[in-house]
Amino acid sequence: xxxxxxxxxxxxxxxxxxxxxxGLEHLDxxxxxxxxxxxxxxxxxxxxxxxxxxxxVSVEAVEEAAxxxxxxxxxxxxxxxxxxxxxxQKRSPLSATSRERASDARPMAWLAAxxxxxxxxxxxxxxxxxxxxxxxxxxxxxxxxxxxCLWGEEDPLSAAASAAQECLQEAGLSPDALGALLVTxxxxxxxxxxxAALHMxxxxxxxxxxxxxxxxxxxxxxxxxxxxxLLVDTAAVLMIAIEAPSRWLSLVPSAAGEAAALFGDGAAxxxxxxxxxxxxxxxxxxxxLGTDGSAGSLLRSEYEPGSGVLLHMEGxxxxxxxxxxxxxxxxxxxxxxxxxxDQLDAxxxxxxNGRMPALLARRLCxxxxxxxxxxxxxxxxxxxxxxxxxxxxxxxxxxxVVWTAxxxxxxxxxxxxxxxx
Amino acid sequence: MxxxxxxxxxxxxxxxxxxxxxQNGQLCVVRPLPAAxxxxxxxxxxxxxxxxxxxxxxxxxxxxxxQPAEPSPPHLEDVWVRGMKSRRSLADPAVRRAILQATRTRxxxxxxxxxxxxxxxxxxxxxxxxxRSLASLVVPAGAIHFSVSWRNGTAEPxxxxxxxVPELAGRSLPxxxxxxxxxxxxxSSALEGRIQALSLAVAQMGAEVVVRLGLSRSFQATPxxxxxxxxxxxxxxxxxxxxxx
Numbered sequence: 001x002x003x004x005x006x007x008x009x010x011x012x013x014x015x016x017x018x019x020x021x022x023g024l025e026h027l028d029x030x031x032x033x034x035x036x037x038x039x040x041x042x043x044x045x046x047x048x049x050x051x052x053x054x055x056x057v058s059v060e061a062v063e064e065a066a067x068x069x070x071x072x073x074x075x076x077x078x079x080x081x082x083x084x085x086x087x088x089q090k091r092s093p094l095s096a097t098s099r100e101r102a103s104d105a106r107p108m109a110w111l112a113a114x115x116x117x118x119x120x121x122x123x124x125x126x127x128x129x130x131x132x133x134x135x136x137x138x139x140x141x142x143x144x145x146x147x148x149c150l151w152g153e154e155d156p157l158s159a160a161a162s163a164a165q166e167c168l169q170e171a172g173l174s175p176d177a178l179g180a181l182l183v184t185x186x187x188x189x190x191x192x193x194x195x196a197a198l199h200m201x202x203x204x205x206x207x208x209x210x211x212x213x214x215x216x217x218x219x220x221x222x223x224x225x226x227x228x229x230l231l232v233d234t235a236a237v238l239m240i241a242i243e244a245p246s247r248w249l250s251l252v253p254s255a256a257g258e259a260a261a262l263f264g265d266g267a268a269x270x271x272x273x274x275x276x277x278x279x280x281x282x283x284x285x286x287x288x289l290g291t292d293g294s295a296g297s298l299l300r301s302e303y304e305p306g307s308g309v310l311l312h313m314e315g316x317x318x319x320x321x322x323x324x325x326x327x328x329x330x331x332x333x334x335x336x337x338x339x340x341x342d343q344l345d346a347x348x349x350x351x352x353n354g355r356m357p358a359l360l361a362r363r364l365c366x367x368x369x370x371x372x373x374x375x376x377x378x379x380x381x382x383x384x385x386x387x388x389x390x391x392x393x394x395x396x397x398x399x400x401v402v403w404t405a406x407x408x409x410x411x412x413x414x415x416x417x418x419x420x421x
Numbered sequence: 422m423x424x425x426x427x428x429x430x431x432x433x434x435x436x437x438x439x440x441x442x443x444q445n446g447q448l449c450v451v452r453p454l455p456a457a458x459x460x461x462x463x464x465x466x467x468x469x470x471x472x473x474x475x476x477x478x479x480x481x482x483x484x485x486x487x488q489p490a491e492p493s494p495p496h497l498e499d500v501w502v503r504g505m506k507s508r509r510s511l512a513d514p515a516v517r518r519a520i521l522q523a524t525r526t527r528x529x530x531x532x533x534x535x536x537x538x539x540x541x542x543x544x545x546x547x548x549x550x551x552x553r554s555l556a557s558l559v560v561p562a563g564a565i566h567f568s569v570s571w572r573n574g575t576a577e578p579x580x581x582x583x584x585x586v587p588e589l590a591g592r593s594l595p596x597x598x599x600x601x602x603x604x605x606x607x608x609s610s611a612l613e614g615r616i617q618a619l620s621l622a623v624a625q626m627g628a629e630v631v632v633r634l635g636l637s638r639s640f641q642a643t644p645x646x647x648x649x650x651x652x653x654x655x656x657x658x659x660x661x662x663x664x665x666x
Contacts (some may be wrong), residue, residue: 019541035573036572042652045542046543049593050541060568069573070573071570195582274585
C-alpha cells in the first residue's frame with residue numbers, strides 16, 4: 001500500500017469519526033469524496049484538529065500544507081504527503097469516541113525545549129560514606145545513590161541561565177518573546193531575589209515578569225501548572241529549577257547529615273509555549289497537583305544556631321507515602337484521559353532516594369526501564385529532578401509520558417504529555 | 422419600541438439581527454424575527470439583504486408591533502415583529518459603550534446561563550438549556566487569531582477565530598460578523614489577504630476588543646442527523662473604548 005493510500009485511509013477514518021462524534025449518519029466516503037459534501041463547517045474544523053494532532057503539528061501547519069483550500073480526501077492526502085506530514089493516529093491517546101473524552105483533548109500548552117546543567121564536581125558515594133563515618137557501600141545500599149554533584153566554586157546561576165538560553169535557542173525564540181520567567185528552588189543558591197537575579201543573567205526585558213514558585217521537590221510541576229495558565233495571555237513562559245543544597249546542608253555524622261547526603265546540586269530549564277514552535281514540541285495535556293499539610297512533619301527543615309540548616313526526615317514512612325502518592329497521581333491522570341498505566345511509554349519520576357523509582361515501577365506494575373529518574377546517578381535533585389531526568393532521557397522511545405513528583409509539605413503532582421514520534 | 426441594532430450576522434444569504442431595547446430602565450437584548458414567518462418549524466429566520474443593505478450597526482430602528490415569541494432556550498430574546506423602520510439616526514457613543522458594558526459576561530457565571538460543552542475544537546450549548554443566546558466578552562486584541570480556509574464547493578470560505586481565553590482554550594469559532602467579513606472580502610480575494618485584513622481590523626480596535634458571542638439555532642433531528650447543538654459563534658467585534666461601527 002502506498003503512503004498516499006495509507007494517508008487516505010487514515011483521513012477517512014478521522015472523517016467517519018468526526019461525523020459520528022457530531023451526530024451525522026454514516027457516509028460511504030472514499031478518496032474522491034469532497035469535504036464540502038461530507039463535513040459542515042463545524043465538523044470540518046474538528047476534523048482538521050484531529051489531523052493536526054495526528055501529524056504532531058498545529059492546525060495552521062495543516063492549513064498551510066493544504067494551501068487553505070480543501071477539495072477531496074485524496075487531494076488532502078497528497079498535500080500532506082508532499083508537506084511531509086504523516087498521520088500517526090496512535091499519537092493521540094484520546095480517540096474521539098465520545099464528546100466527553102474529546103473535550104479534554106486539546107493541549108494546554110507545548111513543552112518546546114528542556115535542558116539541564118549539573119556541576120562538574122562529582123562526589124562519589126565512597127567520599128560521602130567516609131564523611132558520614134559509614135562503612136563503604138552504605139549509601140549505595142541504603143539509598144541507592146552512587147554519587148552526587150556539587151557546585152563548589154561554580155556559579156549555579158550561570159549554569160541555570162545557560163540551560164535556559166539553550167531552551168530558547170532550541171525553540172528559536174528570542175528572550176523578548178517571553179511573557180514570564182518562573183523560578184523554583186527547594187535549596188536556593190540565593191536566599192532572596194533569585195528570580196530577579198536569573199532575569200538579569202538572561203538579559204530579559206524589565207517588563208518580563210520574574211516570579212518564584214514554591215513547592216519544594218514538586219516546585220517544577222507547580223511552575224508548569226502556573227505557566228500553562230499564564231499562556232492564556234502570553235506566548236511563552238520560561239521555567240527554571242535550580243538547586244544548591246550543598247550550600248545549606250552539611251555532611252556531618254548524624255541523622256540530619258545522612259538526610260543531607262541524599263541531595264545533589266543541579267539546574268534545569270524548560271520552555272512552555274502556547275503554540276508549538278517546532279514539530280518536536282511536546283503537547284502538554286493535563287496537570288494535577290495535590291497537597292496534604294497534615295503529613296508535613298515527615299520532611300521538615302529547621303535552623304539550629306551553630307549547626308545551620310538541619311533536615312529532619314522520617315525516611316520509611318515518607319518513602320511509602322511518596323511512592324503511593326506518585327502512583328495514585330499517575331493513575332488518576334491517566335484514567336482522566338482514558339489511558340491505562342501500561343499505555344504510558346515512560347513515567348518521569350522524582351526520586352527522593354535512588355530506590356524510589358524501582359518502588360514506583362513495582363507499584364504501577366511497569367518495567368523499571370519505563371520509570372525514568374537520575375537520582376541513582378546524581379542524588380535527589382529536588383525541583384530539578386524531573387526536568388533533568390527528562391532532559392537526559394531517550395525521547396525517541398517515548399510517546400505518552402507522565403511526569404510526577406512529590407515534595408515537602410507534602411505536595412505532589414503529575415503532568416501528562418503525549419509526544420510526537 | 423425602539424431598538425439599537427447591535428449584532429448583524431450572516432446566515433447563508435440572509436442576515437440575522439439582534440439589538441438592544443430599553444425596558445423598565447434596563448437594557449435588554451432582543452432578536453427581532455419577521456412575524457410573517459411565524460409558522461416556520463425552526464426559527465433560523467433571517468432578514469433579506471434588500472431590506473437591510475445600506476443600514477448600519479448602532480442604527481436606531483422602531484420595532485413594529487413587537488410580540489414576544491414562545492421561549493425556546495437558549496434563544497429567549499426572540500421577538501416577532503411586523504417590520505423594522507429606521508429612525509435614520511445612530512446611538513451616540515456613550516449609549517454604545519453602555520450597551521457593550523451591560524451585555525458583558527460576568528466573572529464566574531456561565532456566559533449563556535448553562536455550561537459550555539467543548540469538543541477538541543468547538544464549543545456549544547445543548548438545545549433547551551441556557552438563559553440567553555448572546556453575550557459580550559472583552560478580550561485583549563492580542564488574544565484574537567483568525568483563520569480562513571475554503572472547502573471547494575461551498576458558497577464562501579470558512580472564517581474562524583480562536584480566542585485565547587481560559588473558557589475556550591483556543592477553540593475555534595465561526596466568524597459571522599457581516600461587517601468584518603465584508604471588510605476582509607473587499608480587502609483581498611486571497612485567503613491569506615483576508616486573514617491579514619481581519620487581523621488588521623481587530624488591531625485597529627485598540628487594546629480591548631468586545632467580541633459578541635452568539636449561539637446558533639438547533640436544527641431539528643432528521644433520520645440522517647441528530648438534533649444539532651447550539652454552536653458558539655463570533656457574531657461581532659467592537660472596540661471596547663471607541664465603538665464607532
